[in-house]
Amino acid sequence: SPVQHPLDLFGIDGLLSDEDRGIRDTVRARLDKDVRPHVAQWFEDAQVPVRELARQFGEMGLLGMHLEGYGCAGTSATAYGLACAELEAVDSGIRSLVSVQGSLAMFAIWRFGSEEQKQEWLPRMAAGEAIGCFGLTEPDFGSNPAGMRTRARRDGDDWVLDGSKMWITNGSVADVAIVWARSDDSDGATIRGFVVPTDSAGFSANEIRGKLSLRASVTSELVLDGVRLPADAMLPEARGLSGPLSCLSEARFGIIFGALGAARDCLETTIAYTQGREIFDKPLAAYQITQTKLADMTLELGKGMLLALHLGRLKDAGDLAPDQVSLGKLNSCREAIAIARECRTLLGANGISGEYPVLRHANNLESVLTYEGTSEVHQLVIGQALTGVPAFR
Ligand code: FAD
Numbered sequence: 148s149p150v151q152h153p154l155d156l157f158g159i160d161g162l163l164s165d166e167d168r169g170i171r172d173t174v175r176a177r178l179d180k181d182v183r184p185h186v187a188q189w190f191e192d193a194q195v196p197v198r199e200l201a202r203q204f205g206e207m208g209l210l211g212m213h214l215e216g217y218g219c220a221g222t223s224a225t226a227y228g229l230a231c232a233e234l235e236a237v238d239s240g241i242r243s244l245v246s247v248q249g250s251l252a253m254f255a256i257w258r259f260g261s262e263e264q265k266q267e268w269l270p271r272m273a274a275g276e277a278i279g280c281f282g283l284t285e286p287d288f289g290s291n292p293a294g295m296r297t298r299a300r301r302d303g304d305d306w307v308l309d310g311s312k313m314w315i316t317n318g319s320v321a322d323v324a325i326v327w328a329r330s331d332d333s334d335g336a337t338i339r340g341f342v343v344p345t346d347s348a349g350f351s352a353n354e355i356r357g358k359l360s361l362r363a364s365v366t367s368e369l370v371l372d373g374v375r376l377p378a379d380a381m382l383p384e385a386r387g388l389s390g391p392l393s394c395l396s397e398a399r400f401g402i403i404f405g406a407l408g409a410a411r412d413c414l415e416t417t418i419a420y421t422q423g424r425e426i427f428d429k430p431l432a433a434y435q436i437t438q439t440k441l442a443d444m445t446l447e448l449g450k451g452m453l454l455a456l457h458l459g460r461l462k463d464a465g466d467l468a469p470d471q472v473s474l475g476k477l478n479s480c481r482e483a484i485a486i487a488r489e490c491r492t493l494l495g496a497n498g499i500s501g502e503y504p505v506l507r508h509a510n511n512l513e514s515v516l517t518y519e520g521t522s523e524v525h526q527l528v529i530g531q532a533l534t535g536v537p538a539f540r
Contacts, residue, residue, distance in 0.1 A: 244364065
């Protein structure tokens with residue numbers, strides 16, 4: 148009997164504009180040709196050619212994809228989400244590169260920067276010639292960035308930054324770091340963002356080794372030891388924690404689609420595997436237990452994608468609220484990791500092999516579940532929206 152792909156069963160394609168579908172298909176084809184064949188090796192070696200990939204993705208228009216002007220492609224938010232799903236269907240680390248560059252580093256400059264900062268950095272970042280990172284998390288402050296210890300103090304007209312940042316994607320390959328610090332501004336102490344060229348004296352970055360997740364991504368510690376910056380290094384329009392949080396909201400939007408891309412790749416791999424694998428004289432696909440698992444996973448994948456598309460439409464209409472982003476981030480990450488783990492069971496011993504993408508995706512999704520707000524933090528955000536009571540402390 149005819150076989151349908153999981154998302155085709157939901158008629159998802161019919162919900163997309165021709166343009167969004169075209170972008171998705173082009174991105175998928177390019178990644179399948181140029182990136183997918185190498186990614187398992189990059190993961191195994193924990194070595195990824197970030198600079199080369201950034202140039203390639205810049206040429207494809209994926210960096211700052213839904214931003215307007217300054218060399219950015221200016222697509223719909225939905226198209227950007229669909230591209231994130233394709234990137235993460237290859238590897239969450241590859242999608243992370245694009246998220247951090249476009250939605251965190253570029254978005255911070257695009258939304259909060261001066262015209263000079265935009266002109267200086269955005270066209271080169273959109274082209275993938277300059278790489279950005281985003282330093283918010285510190286060794287002792289992840290879910291609660293308000294506690295950060297990194298300081299920016301005035302010295303004449305200059306700023307001097309001291310502190311450290313931890314778990315920073317692309318930190319040791321970046322040309323520019325967006326660093327969030329507590330400042331002693333004349334109008335009171337508050338969190339401000341700084342555009343820090345990584346060749347500044349006193350700036351250093353150390354790659355974090357030994358990760359068991361997101362191995363095809365560079366993660367680093369940033370050290371700021373008396374980094375002296377001119378007055379105009381500060382992002383003029385960001386004041387307080389709402390600055391970095393609005394950047395995170397942008398990146399989370401990409402994750403809502405992205406994590407489902409990883410789940411889709413697991414499920415497609417697994418459906419094909421169960422059709423080819425004979426157990427007790429018939430294909431694994433022919434067992435009711437297998438079909439129950441496949442049906443339940445397909446249902447969660449499709450429901451997740453429908454929610455993602457709904458949130459994409461809201462974003463395109465300018466109506467997407469941060470609480471709604473939390474709904475999507477929580478759902479996509481939680482269901483994607485559940486799908487990846489269930490798929491792994493169906494592959495048996497092959498499920499633990501790097502020959503198949505499934506455990507790589509499952510391991511990667513552990514990071515995706517944690518960064519950009521853990522599941523628990525998003526549950527608390529949703530809980531507060533429902534009850535009016537903040538339960539964070
Ligand atoms: P903690 O905050 O210590 O959380 C530990 C546990 O406590 C979690 O289960 C959490 O859900 C729970 N918890 C927290 N608060 C509460 C509460 N109020 N009530 C109940 N439970 C709670 N950061 C950046 O700034 N830039 C980056 O580019 C970046 N890239 C990353 C890449 C990777 C691979 C990883 C793993 C992380 C990255 N991060 C980055 C950091 C990431 O955002 C943080 O790890 C995340 O915010 C969680 O913080 P934490 O690790 O300090 O965990």
